[in-house]
Structure formats: C-alpha cells, structure tokens
Amino acid sequence: MDASVALLLAQDGITNGAIYALLSLALVLVFAVTRVIYIPQGEFVAYGALSMAAINAGFLPPTMWLVVTLGIAVAIVDSVAAMREGAKARLPLIIVKNALLPVLAVIVVRLLPLRDLAYPLQVLIALAFVVPLGPQIYRLAFQPVAEASVLLLLIVAVAVHFVMVGMGLYFFGAEGARIPPFTDGGVTLGPAYVQYQTIWIVGIAALLIAGLALFFEHSIYGKALRATAINRTGARLMGISADLAGKLCFTLSALVGAFSGILIAPITTIYYDTGFLVGLKGFVGAIIGGLVSYPLAAAGAVLVGLLESYSSFYASAYKEVIVFTLIIPVLLYQSLTTKHIDDEEDH
Amino acid sequence: MAALLTSNRVLIAFLLGLAILPLFAAQFTVTIVNYIGLYALVALGLVLLTGIGGLTSFGQAAFVGLGAYATAYLTTRHGMSPWGTLIVGMVITTAVSLALGFITLRLSGHFLPLGTIAWGISLYFIFGNVQALGGHGGIDGIPPVDLFGLELGSSRAFFYVIWITLLAAIITTQNMLDSREGRAMRCLRAMTMTEAMGINTLRYRMVLFMLAAQFACVSGWLYAHLQRFVNPTPFSLGQGIEYLFMAVLGGASAVWGAVFGATAVSFLKEWLQDWLPKLLGATGNFEMMVFGLLTIVVLHRARDGLWPILLRAFAIVAPQRRQMKEVEPALPLPRRDAPVPGSEVLRVIDVTKRFGGLVANNKMNLTVRAGEVMALIGPNGAGKSTLFNCISGVNPATEGEIRFMGKRIDQLGSREIAKLGMSRSFQHVRLNQDMTVLENAAIGAHLRGRKNFVQSAWRLDREEERRLLWEAAHQLQRCGLGEHLFDTCGSLPLGKQRIVEIARALCSDPTLLLLDEPAAGLRHLEKRALAELLAKLRGEGMAILLVEHDMDFVMGLADRVLVMEFGEYLAEGLPQEIQTNPKVLEAYLGGVDE
Numbered sequence: 001m002d003a004s005v006a007l008l009l010a011q012d013g014i015t016n017g018a019i020y021a022l023l024s025l026a027l028v029l030v031f032a033v034t035r036v037i038y039i040p041q042g043e044f045v046a047y048g049a050l051s052m053a054a055i056n057a058g059f060l061p062p063t064m065w066l067v068v069t070l071g072i073a074v075a076i077v078d079s080v081a082a083m084r085e086g087a088k089a090r091l092p093l094i095i096v097k098n099a100l101l102p103v104l105a106v107i108v109v110r111l112l113p114l115r116d117l118a119y120p121l122q123v124l125i126a127l128a129f130v131v132p133l134g135p136q137i138y139r140l141a142f143q144p145v146a147e148a149s150v151l152l153l154l155i156v157a158v159a160v161h162f163v164m165v166g167m168g169l170y171f172f173g174a175e176g177a178r179i180p181p182f183t184d185g186g187v188t189l190g191p192a193y194v195q196y197q198t199i200w201i202v203g204i205a206a207l208l209i210a211g212l213a214l215f216f217e218h219s220i221y222g223k224a225l226r227a228t229a230i231n232r233t234g235a236r237l238m239g240i241s242a243d244l245a246g247k248l249c250f251t252l253s254a255l256v257g258a259f260s261g262i263l264i265a266p267i268t269t270i271y272y273d274t275g276f277l278v279g280l281k282g283f284v285g286a287i288i289g290g291l292v293s294y295p296l297a298a299a300g301a302v303l304v305g306l307l308e309s310y311s312s313f314y315a316s317a318y319k320e321v322i323v324f325t326l327i328i329p330v331l332l333y334q335s336l337t338t339k340h341i342d343d344e345e346d347h
Numbered sequence: 348m349a350a351l352l353t354s355n356r357v358l359i360a361f362l363l364g365l366a367i368l369p370l371f372a373a374q375f376t377v378t379i380v381n382y383i384g385l386y387a388l389v390a391l392g393l394v395l396l397t398g399i400g401g402l403t404s405f406g407q408a409a410f411v412g413l414g415a416y417a418t419a420y421l422t423t424r425h426g427m428s429p430w431g432t433l434i435v436g437m438v439i440t441t442a443v444s445l446a447l448g449f450i451t452l453r454l455s456g457h458f459l460p461l462g463t464i465a466w467g468i469s470l471y472f473i474f475g476n477v478q479a480l481g482g483h484g485g486i487d488g489i490p491p492v493d494l495f496g497l498e499l500g501s502s503r504a505f506f507y508v509i510w511i512t513l514l515a516a517i518i519t520t521q522n523m524l525d526s527r528e529g530r531a532m533r534c535l536r537a538m539t540m541t542e543a544m545g546i547n548t549l550r551y552r553m554v555l556f557m558l559a560a561q562f563a564c565v566s567g568w569l570y571a572h573l574q575r576f577v578n579p580t581p582f583s584l585g586q587g588i589e590y591l592f593m594a595v596l597g598g599a600s601a602v603w604g605a606v607f608g609a610t611a612v613s614f615l616k617e618w619l620q621d622w623l624p625k626l627l628g629a630t631g632n633f634e635m636m637v638f639g640l641l642t643i644v645v646l647h648r649a650r651d652g653l654w655p656i657l658l659r660a661f662a663i664v665a666p667q668r669r670q671m672k673e674v675e676p677a678l679p680l681p682r683r684d685a686p687v688p689g690s691e692v693l694r695v696i697d698v699t700k701r702f703g704g705l706v707a708n709n710k711m712n713l714t715v716r717a718g719e720v721m722a723l724i725g726p727n728g729a730g731k732s733t734l735f736n737c738i739s740g741v742n743p744a745t746e747g748e749i750r751f752m753g754k755r756i757d758q759l760g761s762r763e764i765a766k767l768g769m770s771r772s773f774q775h776v777r778l779n780q781d782m783t784v785l786e787n788a789a790i791g792a793h794l795r796g797r798k799n800f801v802q803s804a805w806r807l808d809r810e811e812e813r814r815l816l817w818e819a820a821h822q823l824q825r826c827g828l829g830e831h832l833f834d835t836c837g838s839l840p841l842g843k844q845r846i847v848e849i850a851r852a853l854c855s856d857p858t859l860l861l862l863d864e865p866a867a868g869l870r871h872l873e874k875r876a877l878a879e880l881l882a883k884l885r886g887e888g889m890a891i892l893l894v895e896h897d898m899d900f901v902m903g904l905a906d907r908v909l910v911m912e913f914g915e916y917l918a919e920g921l922p923q924e925i926q927t928n929p930k931v932l933e934a935y936l937g938g939v940d941e
Contacts, residue, residue: 037457144647150457151403152646155595158405158588159642166636170627280464287461317476324465328450331462335453 007192009309015198015267016281017305018205019045019260021298023282025212026253028289028297032229033249035150036142039157042279043164044130044257046272049265050168051258052126053177058115061129062171068102070136075099077139102132119182127258134254135247142250143243161276168272176274181266201263208256209298225249281308281323288330300330365510369503377503379617381573383609384509388566390593390605391516392559397591398599399524400555401536402456406463407563407590409470412582413440414567416474419486419577424479429492433568437561444560448553459556467584474579485578492572505573512569516562517602519804524602526803527796527815528554530786533779539741540777544855545765545794554800563590585635592638596645598652607654612638672833674785674820677813680795682856683768685888686752688718692859692890693738693769698747698757700733700914707733709915710747713892715859720881720891722901724925725911726934731894732774734911735863738892739771740764752858766794771861772848774894780837784828784847787836789819791854822853827876842868846877853884860884862893866900878904902926910934 023041030038051061075098082090109125117125141160145152183196216222227235228245236242257279261270268274281304288300304323311322369377389407397403417436421427427435443466451462475483491500492508499505523529531546532555538548571577589612597608619634627633649656686692693715700708707730715721723731736742738749740761749757756764770791778787792815798808820832826846836844845865852860862881866874874897881891881904895901901908902922910917910925912934918925925931 037461141643148646148650149401150455151397151401151460152650154457154460155403155591156643156646158591159639159646162588162635162639163643166631166633166639169631170629170633173629174631277468280468283461284465287458291457318472321469321472324469327462327465331450331454331458335450335458 003191005313009313010306011192011194011198013306013309014302015201015305016264016308017302018202019264019278020282020285020301020304022205022208022256022260022301023279024285024289024297024301025209025294026256027279027282027286028291028294029212029225029229029249030253031286031291033225034138034142034146034246035153036157037150037154038253039154039276039279040137040161040164041253041257041282042275042277043161043168044134044254044275045261045264045278046168046172046270046275047130047133047164048126048258048261049179049270049274050172050177050261050272051130052123052262052265053179053270054172055114055122055126056119056179060109060114061125063133064102064106064109064129066167066171067129067132067136068099068106070133070140071102072099074136074139105129119180123262126262127255130258131251131254134250134252134257138246138250139243143246146242146246165273165276168275172272174272176269176271177265178269179262179265195267197266201267204259204263208259212252221248277320281305284323284327287327290334362514369506374502377506379613381502381506381509383606383613384506384513385566385570385573386590386593386609386613387606388509388513388516388569389563389590390597390609391513391520391602392562393591393594394599394602394605395520395532395562396555396559397594398601398604399532399535400552402452402552402556403460403591404463404556404559405460405584405587405591406467406470407559408582408584408587409463409467410440410444410560410563411567411570411586412470412474412577412579413443414564415571415577415582416480416486416567417564418568418571419489420480422490423486423488429490429568429572433565436564436568440560440564441557444557445553448556452549452552452556463587464584467587471579471583474582481578483579485576487576489571489575489577491575499572502573505569509569509573512565513606516565517606520602522806523800523804526800526808526812527789527793527798528800528803530782530790531793533782534790537777537779539761540773541790543739543741543761543765543771544790544851545762546790547762558800585632589635589638592642594652595642596638596653598654600651601654604652604654607657608652611653674816674832675813677810677817679821680792680814680818680856683858686717686858686890688888690717691715692717692752693892694750695734695738696748696750698734698737698744698749700730700737700742701745707914708737708744711911711914711916713909713919715890715892717858717890718885718888719906720885720893720904722905722908722922723892723894723911724896724898724901724908725917728913729911730914731911732863733914735771735861735892735894739769739861765855768856768858769861770852770855770857770859772845772852772863772865774863776841776844776848778836778844778847778851781835783833784823784836784839785816785819785832787847788823788850788854789815791822791851792818794855819850819854822850823847825853826850826880827873840868842870842873845869846873849877849880857889859890859892862891862895864894864896866895866897874900 027038027041030036047063051063054062075095078094078098079091082088082094105128114122114125137160141156142153145156181195181197182200186193186195216226224235224240225245225248227238227240228242232242264270282301284304285301286297288303289297304326307326308319308323311319315322368380389411393404393407414436417439418429418432421432421435422429447462447466451458474480480486491498499508524533531541532551534541535548535551541548593608593612594605596611598604616634619637623633624630645652691714695711695713698708698711699706711734713721723734725731737744740756740759740763744757747757748755751764751767751769754767756767795818796811796815798811802808823829823832826849828843828846828850831839831843836847839847845868849862849865866877869877878900885891905922907919908922908925909919910931917934918928918931920928
C-alpha cells in the first residue's frame, strides 16, 4: 500500500465513520432514554436515501401512504386512550395532528413539481415523509410495552426491523439507488484529492453532533431527555412525560438516520436492506462507548469506519468479520472491569 | 366444557400420530415435519435461554451452522464417522458458547444478544468465504448416519432420529427444570435474591447459554445428515432471528411452546410464501414482515406466547410441571454445627456506607449473639436496609469491618456470605411469583444439595431432591404455611409472601437470620404466630437480626434494640430502656418538650 492509497482509504474510513458516529449517537440516545436497543435505526438510513432518490427522479415519496396509515393508527390508539381517560376535548387535536396532517402533506406533495424543485427542498420533502415514522413506531410498537424488560424491548425492536425491511423492499424495490452529490467535483488538499461530498458529510456530521450537544445542554426538551435518561421515575415525578421523551428521541433518531442516508447515498449505492449492517456498525461504535458515553461512541464509530476501510483493502471478504470482532476486546475489557450488574427487578 | 382433555391423553395421541406419520404421509409432509423437529430443537434452546433465563440470542443459527459444517467438513474431507463429528461439533460449540458467555454474561443482559448478532454475522461470512468449507457453494456428498449397521438414508427413516432426539431433549429439559438446578435457573432474573441464596447466577446463565447452543448444534448435525448438503444460507442472522420468533410466538415460558412455535411458523411460512408475492405483486421475503408484526402483537397482548392460549382454547388441562399433591417424607438434610449459645456471631465495626456524597451509614457498630434477637429500628430513611445490605454483602460497605463467625466478610459477595451460614429476607418481597410456595422455599436449600443439571436431566437426583423438598415443606409448616405448599406464590397475600421468604431463609439452615420488616402486612394473629416462631428459633440457638417498624412486635420479642437515625447510631439497650430513652422519643415523635 502506498501513501496515496492509504490516504484514500483514510478518507473513505472517516467518511463512513462520520455516518456511523451519527448513528451511534442516536442509538445511545434511544437506549439511554427508553432502554430500547434500536436495531431498526439503520432502516431509516435506507428509507431516507431511497426516498430522496425517488423524489429526485420525480416520483412521489414512496412511504407517504405508510405515514398516513400509521398516522391514522396512532390517531385511533390515542383517541381510545383519551376516551378512556375521559378527555374528549383532546380528540380534535389528536385527529388533526396524527391523521389529517399527513393526508394534507400527501395532497400538497402531489401538487408539487418534485423533479424541478431545488435540491434542499427535495431533501426536506424526503425527510418529511420518513422522519414521522420514528415517533409513529414508538407510539405503536414501543410505548405500549415501555415498562417491559430490556430483553422484551429488544425483541420488539428486532421485529420492527423485519417489518421495516419487508416494507422497504415493497416500497423501494430490490434495486439500489444513488443520488447526485450535494456539490459535484472535489478539491486537492495537500497530497489528497477530496470529493466535495466527503467534506459535506464530515462537516454536516460535525454540525449535527454540535447541534445535538447544544440541544441537550441548553434546550428544555434536551434537558428533559437527559433527566429521563438518568432517572425515568424521577423525571416522571418532575412532570416529564416518559411518552413524550420516548417520542422525541425516536424523532431525533429517525431524523439522524434519514439524514445520514441522504448524506451517504451520493457516494455509496443504497439498497432497501443496506441499513441493517450500517446500523450495526453504528452499534459497534455505541458498544465501544458502553452504550452510555456519547464522545466514546462517536470516537468508536470513526474507528469502525477506519478499520472497515483498511480491512476492505487487505481482506475484503472478511471486512465484516473484522469489524464485528472489534467488539470482543471491548466487551472483554468491560466485563472484566464491571463489578455490579443491576437487577432488572429493582428498576 | 363436557369432557376436559387431559394433557396426558393429548400427548399420547400426539406421539402416536408422530409414530405412524412417516408410514403413510406424503413426502412433502414428512419433509416439513422433519424440519419442524429441527427448528423446534433450536427453539427449545431459546425457550431455556429466553423464557427461563431472561436472556436471549440472535445467533442460534450460527450454532446450527457450526454443528452442520463440523460434520460436513470432517465426514467428507477426513472421512470421520458422523458420531465422531457430532462430538467434535459439540466440543467446539461448548468452547464458543463459553467464550461468548465469558465476555458478555458478566455485563448487563443486553450484551449477550448484541454479542450473538456479531457472532452470527461473522460466522456466516466465514462459511461463505473459506474455500476449505466450499465457500458460498457449500459442501455436498455428506454420508448418511449409520446406526448399528442400519443406514438412515431416507428422510422417512431419519424422521425418527430427529423426533426421538427432540423428545429426549424436551423430557430431559423438563426434568432439569424440575430440580434444584432448574429452580435456580428459573429465578435468575431476580439476581440479588438468587445470589443471596448462595447461587452463582453467572454459572447458571453460562449453562443455559451453553445448553441452548448445544441444542442448536445437534439440530445442525441432524440437518446436515438429513439434507446431505450444506451451504451458508440457512445459518444467517436472519434465520437466527426467525428461531427467536418461533420461541416467542409459540411461548418462551413452556417447553412445548417451542414445538408449537416451530410448527406454526413453518406452516405459516409455506402459506405466506405462496400468497404474499401474489398479494403484493412483488417477490421477496415478505413473510418475515408478517412474523415481525405477529411478534409485536404477541409481545403486546400475550407475553407468554400462543401456546397457553391454545391450551385454554381447547380446554386442555395445562401440563403441570408438578402434579404432586403431597411431599414424600425423606431423611432430613445434615445441619451445620450450631454456635455455642451466647457466643458472638456477628460484629459490625465502624461500618460506613456512602452513595457518592450521601452517607447512608456512618460508623455503625453492632453485635449479635447466638440465641438472641437483636432489633434494628429507626425512622424511615435511617439507613437500616442499607446496613442489612452491607452485612449480607448485597451492597458492600465502603469502609469498616464486618465479622461473621470470626471471619471477616466485608469484602465478600453475598453468595460467599450465604455459604458461611447467613440468610436473609428482603424488604420488598423477592419471590418467583409463578413457582409454587414449596419451590420458592426450596431455593433457600440450594447450597445443601450437590447434584448438577446433567444428573437432574436424567433423574439421578431424586433422593437428594426428596430431601430438599422435605426440608422446604418442613420449614413452611413451621412457619404456618403448610396448607399453601402447592399454591403459586403470586396467589398469596403479601404478608404471607413475607413468611415464605422467612421459610426460604430457614431452608438454608442459617446461623444468623436477617429479617427486613417481616411483620409488615401481617394481621394480628399472624404477627403473634411469627413472634412465637422467632422466639422458638432463638431458643434453638439461632441469632436473629431484624428491622421492624411495629413497636409492639419489636419490644415484645427483641432481647436488645439498636436505634438508628440519619444513618447514625442513636441508642442501644434493652427494650424497656429504649422505650424511655428521651433521644429515641425525640427522633420518633419530634421532641418531648414540645
């Protein structure tokens, strides 16, 4: 391997690593707040990328009827809950917010000349029809069992993953897609030629991470999420709704996932089932952070990206094996240093 | 409901049906029932792991692959006998499962499934890329199994091998669960309690994971010799998750749930693979979408899976794990040497417990002697339960020294302390609500038995088992719960559940008994009976340390009383002295001169 190849691989590794870092942050967030090990996180990457590809080609967002259907389902479930509590006054808002809004969005998007819209607007539309799936899935699949064990939540997460992959195949077909880069071309930086898209990815990832940090540090919702992560019961006693916290972090994770997909799709072909492995690599990063530390998770994710990139050069058939083997020393270290495991019953 | 079907009749009909099925059924049916048997064996392992142990694995398909590839490679390339390769496969499986268990099972419960995802993906890629294993093309020409000169080449003949193996696995699993080791496994989720009863929870989690992996490995071996060909496809992570869906849909809490889950998923899959592509106008693995949705609905609505619902729907009397209506008399268990009455059993010296900046116990001192009831009282939040947890090793002290029977124990875990002869009850009842009162009490006698899970699987533990249950029944009778032996703990009122905890502690033949609010929730007569029991135990030389809020109960029973407030020593003395101590009155009543 000469220096130019090494630089190219490093660039590749850092680009993918930035995406894994974003995903690992979302995973840590979801786990900390809801205890859900969010296997379907990767599906949002595929959904985001493939929706953007469809819109960019002038098609309607493929997931729009899914958003409408789940919206109606959420409206029904929420309405039933509100009726039980005798809070009829909340019904109009529940129906408008969950069921009518998606229908309205579908009507609007059908009137738009999608192919001719500016790129950023296309991105916004793609996000608008993927991100709502996050809170909808939380409401329908996770909220009813929010107090169950981590194990049960994990099995639900895996089930959701399969449902989403199946739907992905139905909506997007088996063929992969790429989207045009944000900016064509690249620039020579010292010894390396760097694509503009790479700069976009790393830059936006850094901005998003900084944005999330600001959100957690300074906004009331961010503080509420942190409080819930530290102590669910305590946060609830302080008037922070666990359901709201759950929906909020599922929204954030859907946003991060879908946007990651749009970022990466110009340089990698994305298929309906690509998300799973991408998400799992985010997990490897998150596990390096012990599923609790954000900076360690992000650093771990970049490490995963680099390792993947270099092992694809040396032993490409085994690159997945090598990446996933990385968790062994991490788990070994953690298990030798952990003294006390919490009793699930005590929580 | 005219005639209730009994589980035995249904079982006999099922077995007869199975026995004659290969004689007349179509090849297609034999094939699918063969596969159901193979799947059910893997799902049975997951029932053990998920339903019993509260753990799970997504990588079982990789263990199936391990068993299949071990025999495929060794029989075709090295000419080994299939029986030899079965052993090799199981040895490798043991090594892998113990290694995976070693690195993940000390951590919180979700690291095992995450680890098995990585393992499942990695092994799949290795199968597909190692040339010696045939790459993605796989290995063909695997010889049939030869049993005493009888070549089991046809799938009709192999049907019996598969189902006899599965039934043997089910029977031995049921035997194992109905034993000392099985009771420990069924209580693994309540780790603090289980460790305090002297049970090594890590060991049992390892055993469960290893057994589940072995079942999968054997299923893989059977698969390879049924199919006579292997390639990586059936050992993917996706298949591993399908096994989990079988266990969850069927019902992870019952061994027959595995068989039902495997059957339901297999037939449903056949049907969905015909219909879904037509319905959706596209081809692909859409059936997994349906299994995913079904799993979510089942976990929301019926966490125990569909098997119990099926039993109810057909009014079948649920197969009882224990239909025993009385306990067989047996020889009493050997007892440990009692200390000399009046000799010091426990000494706590300057024990401090900090939680971060909060000092929950500050330089506490106390002693308990054999044949004495020492009561620890104080307002809520005084740190009494914290001190209990320090003494019993549940949550060790930050500083100070604790001696039990002359041995220093402040650095020992609760399991080691239990072995030395200390046993306790918990402030918040920690019983397995689904097990019977008798089984729960028998958990306490765990350390007084020796037989392991292999012996119990093959019923080589019955003599010891009778003695353990006899001891449990005896202690329960002493505690006045003789008529509830076969009730599930969940059906008892909370007060009686506390008494079960005491009986469980007594089953360990303790020198020192720690009781955390034993009288809470008891009615007047029950309290009096409890006081009489404790007085009797004291008369037999037992040392008792108890935390209690009921002052009548404490003052009537205790020999000495120690009062705590805000984590500190406030007073100590005879009950009468404490009752008139102005400092104590102030602590409880907010000052005497107001």
